[in-house]
Amino acid sequence: MKVLTKVFKLMYIGTYIARIHLSSYIAWLVNSVLWFIFIFTPVMMLSEDVVKAFQTFVPGLLVMSCGGVAISATVEFLRWNVNQGITDTFRENGLNVFAYLLTGVHIDVLVHGVLSYTLLALGLSNYLNIGLPEVLPKNPVLFTIAIIALIPTYLLIGSITAYVYTVSRVSSAWMLIAQMLIAVGTVIPPNILTSSYLFLVNPLTIVAELARASYGQNVFELNTLLQLSIIALPLYVVVAYFISIKSDEYISRRGLEYRF
Amino acid sequence: MIIGLLNIVLALTYRELVWFRRFLADYVVSWVFTAFISLSIILIPMSISDVGVVISRFSSLVGVELDLGTALLVSVLLSSIVPVVAVCVNDVAHTIFAEFKFIDVGPLILESTTLKYYLLANAFVRSSLMTLGITAYLLPVLTYVLSSYGILVFLIVELSLQISAMVLGLYTTLVASLITFYTNVSRPWVIANLLPPLILSGSGIYIPTYVVPLILRVFAYVTPVPYVSKVLQVVAICLSLPEVLTFLTIATILLTSYLLVTTVFSTRLEFRVRR
Numbered sequence: 001m002k003v004l005t006k007v008f009k010l011m012y013i014g015t016y017i018a019r020i021h022l023s024s025y026i027a028w029l030v031n032s033v034l035w036f037i038f039i040f041t042p043v044m045m046l047s048e049d050v051v052k053a054f055q056t057f058v059p060g061l062l063v064m065s066c067g068g069v070a071i072s073a074t075v076e077f078l079r080w081n082v083n084q085g086i087t088d089t090f091r092e093n094g095l096n097v098f099a100y101l102l103t104g105v106h107i108d109v110l111v112h113g114v115l116s117y118t119l120l121a122l123g124l125s126n127y128l129n130i131g132l133p134e135v136l137p138k139n140p141v142l143f144t145i146a147i148i149a150l151i152p153t154y155l156l157i158g159s160i161t162a163y164v165y166t167v168s169r170v171s172s173a174w175m176l177i178a179q180m181l182i183a184v185g186t187v188i189p190p191n192i193l194t195s196s197y198l199f200l201v202n203p204l205t206i207v208a209e210l211a212r213a214s215y216g217q218n219v220f221e222l223n224t225l226l227q228l229s230i231i232a233l234p235l236y237v238v239v240a241y242f243i244s245i246k247s248d249e250y251i252s253r254r255g256l257e258y259r260f
Numbered sequence: 261m262i263i264g265l266l267n268i269v270l271a272l273t274y275r276e277l278v279w280f281r282r283f284l285a286d287y288v289v290s291w292v293f294t295a296f297i298s299l300s301i302i303l304i305p306m307s308i309s310d311v312g313v314v315i316s317r318f319s320s321l322v323g324v325e326l327d328l329g330t331a332l333l334v335s336v337l338l339s340s341i342v343p344v345v346a347v348c349v350n351d352v353a354h355t356i357f358a359e360f361k362f363i364d365v366g367p368l369i370l371e372s373t374t375l376k377y378y379l380l381a382n383a384f385v386r387s388s389l390m391t392l393g394i395t396a397y398l399l400p401v402l403t404y405v406l407s408s409y410g411i412l413v414f415l416i417v418e419l420s421l422q423i424s425a426m427v428l429g430l431y432t433t434l435v436a437s438l439i440t441f442y443t444n445v446s447r448p449w450v451i452a453n454l455l456p457p458l459i460l461s462g463s464g465i466y467i468p469t470y471v472v473p474l475i476l477r478v479f480a481y482v483t484p485v486p487y488v489s490k491v492l493q494v495v496a497i498c499l500s501l502p503e504v505l506t507f508l509t510i511a512t513i514l515l516t517s518y519l520l521v522t523t524v525f526s527t528r529l530e531f532r533v534r535r
Contacts, residue, residue, distance in 0.1 A: 171281075174285065
């Protein structure tokens with residue numbers, strides 16, 4: 001109960017931080033939808049079956065987009081908040097990097113996940129003349145599960161990013177490469193190699209497959225996918241928590257160089 | 261007067277070269293990002309479709325029968341416009357926002373030169389040098405694929421992109437100056453960040469423009485991006501001189517018009533800012 005109260009308090013703070021940055025969120029939303037339309041309209045048009053292409057790639061894009069935001073939000077947090085001493089205040093109050101990730105996760109999943117997905121789906125259906133029944137998920141329950149599953153995955157991706165950015169000297173430019181790499185398993189479905197299980201190296205693959213399953217375009221068998229999710233998703237939260245502690249220990253002991 | 265302009269050009273060139281060294285990692289990432297886009301557009305559909313179907317659909321979009329290698333080359337050349345638009349618009353605008361709105365070095369600039377010269381030099385030098393840096397990867401790629409003919413293709417592509425970048429630089433200068441000096445927007449970069457995807461998605465580039473909604477086309481057709489994408493498409497397949505000349509004519513008209521408007525606008529702006 002105490003933990004849950006703490007989580008809700010953090011999310012409450014995150015909601016108010018997001019309200020301050022409302023104009024940036026709206027701009028980011030429109031911006032990302034336009035970029036995705038620019039890149040994915042030709043991808044759809046070149047595919048044999050436009051509807052199948054939509055139902056395969058766009059749910060993957062939803063997951064990739066959230067993973068990408070987890071990476072960029074973490075790097076921003078470390079760069080600005082460590083520089084301004086805010087992480088010290090966090091630590092003095094018993095909160096670590098994980099706590100920061102929790103403050104924004106619901107907003108990022110809602111804005112960059114659900115809202116941008118909805119706008120993109122409407123935009124692409126208009127561009128490519130895809131009917132509304134094909135755009136909507138066939139199984140809304142599975143789609144909702146995928147959206148909820150984005151939360152632990154966001155936390156894991158964010159904490160891994162925090163650890164790599166803290167202990168190594170990589171610049172944030174290289175984080176963009178990581179944002180491109182997570183396309184494998186999300187936008188690119190795990191059917192291009194003989195063993196699909198290799199794609200599980202990317203933690204986002206399970207969530208992308210869940211989202212694709214809501215349209216009936218999953219590569220993994222549905223039962224296997226659900227069993228994998230039950231094991232993996234709680235594990236993601238635990239692993240994310242411990243990785244965050246490690247990066248926080250590193251920051252408190254050695255600090256963090258302010259770098260781009 | 262000429263010496264004054266030359267000094268600003270030299271100062272901006274020096275700063276750009278220093279920044280190129282400092283932000284080399286970002287340039288490398290942009291090369292990788294561009295390659296990623298160009299390959300993704302052709303290869304991602306292949307994960308659920310037959311290779312032959314993807315190539316034949318791409319051929320019908322381009323209007324010429326292509327094989328996989330040529331299709332990839334067309335895609336690589338078409339995607340080269342993406343970082344040019346992103347970088348020119350963002351960086352020219354952000355320089356104006358930063359120097360006159362946030363860091364406030366505007367008075368220092370006005371003491372050393374005229375606002376008109378500074379804005380024009382910023383539009384030309386930044387766009388031109390950044391385009392050179394951001395498209396440098398094309399030379400080894402084209403030389404590898406097309407051997408010595410690749411150098412000629414690179415020169416034509418670079419010339420087309422350079423002219424486009426300059427027009428984009430002037431276009432952005434107008435927009436950024438209006439925002440900086442005539443409004444009180446607290447986060448002006450939000451508008452600048454929105455322009456590249458608006459221009460790119462309005463231009464079609466990979467898709468026929470009739471698919472693109474009219475509202476987006478309006479943003480794109482006042483820039484050279486839709487026209488340069490035709491040149492990039494043609495140059496990858498065969499060297500069609502009429503296409504290149506048509507583009508050069510349109511680009512020269514656009515460049516002259518923007519130069520005229522920006523010169524008149526910045527002269528009037530100078531009076532307002534100094535007062």
